[in-house]
Amino acid sequence: MPFIAAKNLTKIYTRGAEKIHALQQASFAIERGEIIAVTGASGSGKTTLVNVLGCLDNPTSGSLTVDGKIIFRDKLKLSETDLTKIRRSIFGYVFQKFFLLPTLTVKENILLPAVFQPGLRANAARLTEILQMLGLDKRANHLPGQLSGGEMQRTAIARALINNPSVLIADEPTGNLDSRRSAEIKNLLLELNQKQKLTIILVTHNPELAKIGSQTLELKDGIIQ
Amino acid sequence: MNIFQVAYKNLLRRKTRTLFTIAGIMLSTWVLVTLLGFNRGYEQSLNENIEGMGFQIVLTAKGCPYEAATLMLKGGTGLRYMPEALVRDVAGRAEVAAATEMLMHAEFDPNKGENGGTIVYLGIDPQTYPALKPYLQFNQGEWFDTDSAAEVVLGYEAAELEQREAGDAMLLPGSEQEFKVRGVLKRTGTQDDGMIFLPLKSAQNIFHKTGQLTMLGLRLKQDVDQTAFEEELYTLPDVQVVSMAQVKNTILSLVASAKVIVLSIAFIAFLIAMFGVLNTVLMSVFERFQEIGILKSLGALPKDVFQMILIETTLLCALGSLAGIILACLFSGFSEMAIRYLLPFAPNGSLIIIGWPTLLFAFSSITLVGLAGGVYPSLRAAAIRPLDSIRSAE
Numbered sequence A: 001m002p003f004i005a006a007k008n009l010t011k012i013y014t015r016g017a018e019k020i021h022a023l024q025q026a027s028f029a030i031e032r033g034e035i036i037a038v039t040g041a042s043g044s045g046k047t048t049l050v051n052v053l054g055c056l057d058n059p060t061s062g063s064l065t066v067d068g069k070i071i072f073r074d075k076l077k078l079s080e081t082d083l084t085k086i087r088r089s090i091f092g093y094v095f096q097k098f099f100l101l102p103t104l105t106v107k108e109n110i111l112l113p114a115v116f117q118p119g120l121r122a123n124a125a126r127l128t129e130i131l132q133m134l135g136l137d138k139r140a141n142h143l144p145g146q147l148s149g150g151e152m153q154r155t156a157i158a159r160a161l162i163n164n165p166s167v168l169i170a171d172e173p174t175g176n177l178d179s180r181r182s183a184e185i186k187n188l189l190l191e192l193n194q195k196q197k198l199t200i201i202l203v204t205h206n207p208e209l210a211k212i213g214s215q216t217l218e219l220k221d222g223i224i225q
Numbered sequence B: 001m002n003i004f005q006v007a008y009k010n011l012l013r014r015k016t017r018t019l020f021t022i023a024g025i026m027l028s029t030w031v032l033v034t035l036l037g038f039n040r041g042y043e044q045s046l047n048e049n050i051e052g053m054g055f056q057i058v059l060t061a062k063g064c065p066y067e068a069a070t071l072m073l074k075g076g077t078g079l080r081y082m083p084e085a086l087v088r089d090v091a092g093r094a095e096v097a098a099a100t101e102m103l104m105h106a107e108f109d110p111n112k113g114e115n116g117g118t119i120v121y122l123g124i125d126p127q128t129y130p131a132l133k134p135y136l137q138f139n140q141g142e143w144f145d146t147d148s149a150a151e152v153v154l155g156y157e158a159a160e161l162e163q164r165e166a167g168d169a170m171l172l173p174g175s176e177q178e179f180k181v182r183g184v185l186k187r188t189g190t191q192d193d194g195m196i197f198l199p200l201k202s203a204q205n206i207f208h209k210t211g212q213l214t215m216l217g218l219r220l221k222q223d224v225d226q227t228a229f230e231e232e233l234y235t236l237p238d239v240q241v242v243s244m245a246q247v248k249n250t251i252l253s254l255v256a257s258a259k260v261i262v263l264s265i266a267f268i269a270f271l272i273a274m275f276g277v278l279n280t281v282l283m284s285v286f287e288r289f290q291e292i293g294i295l296k297s298l299g300a301l302p303k304d305v306f307q308m309i310l311i312e313t314t315l316l317c318a319l320g321s322l323a324g325i326i327l328a329c330l331f332s333g334f335s336e337m338a339i340r341y342l343l344p345f346a347p348n349g350s351l352i353i354i355g356w357p358t359l360l361f362a363f364s365s366i367t368l369v370g371l372a373g374g375v376y377p378s379l380r381a382a383a384i385r386p387l388d389s390i391r392s393a394e
Helices: A046-053 A080-090 A106-115 A125-135 A151-161 A179-194 B005-013 B015-051 B065-074 B084-091 B154-163 B200-206 B227-231 B246-288 B289-297 B301-329 B330-340 B356-382 B385-391
Strands: A006-017 A018-030 A036-038 A063-064 A069-072 A091-094 A167-170 A198-203 A213-222 B058-063 B095-111 B119-123 B138-141 B151-154 B170-171 B177-187 B196-199 B215-220 B241-244
Touching: A006 A036, A006 B241, A018 A046, A018 A063, A018 A091, A018 A213, A036 A046, A046 A167, A046 A213, A063 B138, A069 A213, A080 A091, A091 B005, A106 A125, A106 A151, A106 B005, A125 A151, A125 B065, A151 A167, A151 B151, A179 B170, A213 B138, A213 B227, A213 B246, A213 B385, B005 B084, B005 B151, B005 B301, B015 B301, B015 B330, B015 B356, B084 B095, B084 B215, B119 B200, B151 B154, B170 B356, B196 B200, B241 B246, B241 B330, B246 B289, B246 B301, B289 B301, B289 B385, B301 B330
Parallel strands: A036 A198, A036 A213, A091 A167, A167 A198, B119 B196, B151 B177
Antiparallel strands: A006 A018, A006 A063, A063 A069, B058 B215, B058 B241, B095 B119, B095 B215, B138 B177, B151 B196, B170 B177
16 A cells, blocks of 8 residues: 555635636555655646645545545545644645744754644754754754755754654745755755655756656646646 | 743744833833722721821811811811810710810921921820820820920921920920920821920910810710710710711712722723733734744644743733832832822821732733733634645745
8 A cells, every 4th residue: 555645636726706626636646755746837736736735735525545544535624633633743844935933043943843742842862863964963053044045944854854754745945045055955855765764745846856756746737647 | 942932932033012012011010000009008098097096086166077187187277266165074974985185286387398388286185185195105205294384295207307306495486485395206107297296285375275276086985876976966066076987988988089090090001901912912923924824834733823822922911010010119109209299188108008919919910911912812823724824925
């Protein structure tokens, strides 16, 4: 059985009388430790797909299974709290705009997800390991405003990893970076995949970054090509 | 790191706004503590002043009862007089346990203070007056022996003002006669502190009021029905009967409307604190719309976000009320001075009494009211959908 199995995932938004089919009958399978590149033009449904996959949103219909657990089933809608509970036990997120809290240091930003999961609060060893792995150990006590774009994105990746997620979802992780920093992030993602056997779902416009995917889901008008 | 530290650092982000909000809560708490302290202090001081009179009933010459009440508590000018004979038989009645005759005289002294002031003299009977005022104790000396001696006893403040000690001589206004200071009283916190006491007969002579009195103070026997006795006294012609209980009630009824205003201001202070907090925290939630959504996408449950915003509110309110309490305690003397200046009558003693119950009430009520103001913004924050905030950033 695949690690992630999606069957006929559909998402329809309603804007007034108009119905927008953002995602239509998407079915695919992802094995553990795989890197999936999600590509497509703007408005093709990439972000909708990862939002549904990452439990940020309910699909309109279809089913999703992660690690043998049924997350969504036809017509069954989960509450915001239930979505959050699933999300924080399985997924780590990296966003294009980093979204680091400006008043918290690098170390504190990384620990932020652990604040909301009491069992993980005292995990100092994991923090040290992540800081070293991402080359942030010398920047641990700096504020985000004192970091370069690449360092900020590495901090965001470290924050996504602190809770040991099974799946890392990265939405345009190099969208705000120059080519040198983009290559740095690409190598880091590859290293995480190879060393930690982390499953990565990567949304990108960047063909170079998409190349690291073992499987590519190309979307057009909400349909996987 | 814990949620408390995250909330604390959020407050540091906009330091000026946080400081202004804390200042608003601080001022509300200051007003509340001072007003509650005044509410308690005024009544307590009034009670002490009236109990300090030593009499249950005072007879004065017929006139306005409010004027008579002021005379009792403050001394005053425009005094009315009654003949000794008129009230002497009252003192001898069976219901009376003790009685004392008094003649009050107020004189302007140009040497008092910067612009001069009124000095109040009280002619008393040394045989009866001290028994009705057992709390009067001497720093130096003692009471005069006879009711016609050329001697005075100075209240604590009067002695300080006149710079006299027991054994010194002093001239009284309008009299060429030299009076000897026989004693100086200890501080009582009542109107007696500012008084110059002299024997009744001497007072009648030097103030040209022979055979006349300003007041007759009465203490009744324990089982006497005071109301019934007062009813009988009302039949006396040209005499005003002032019961100390009535005096207290009269003054309290006069200040009752002021108390309503005081409590209204306290209520407004509550509202200012609440809306100040609501406005600040709500603005902060709107500003952090994206950030709160991201926190939720990182695993924060709605209850975590609610808790975080409520902790921020609690910190604001607790710091503000604590600062307000410190300010109220530090400046209670200044507040008392201002109140004394503004009020037509203020009893002696502390007008503002700030006790632990007042402080605890102010701290907890302002904090709770502020927290109530923080509930709505916290609910708004808890309801933010991560998806909406991520989309808003795109």
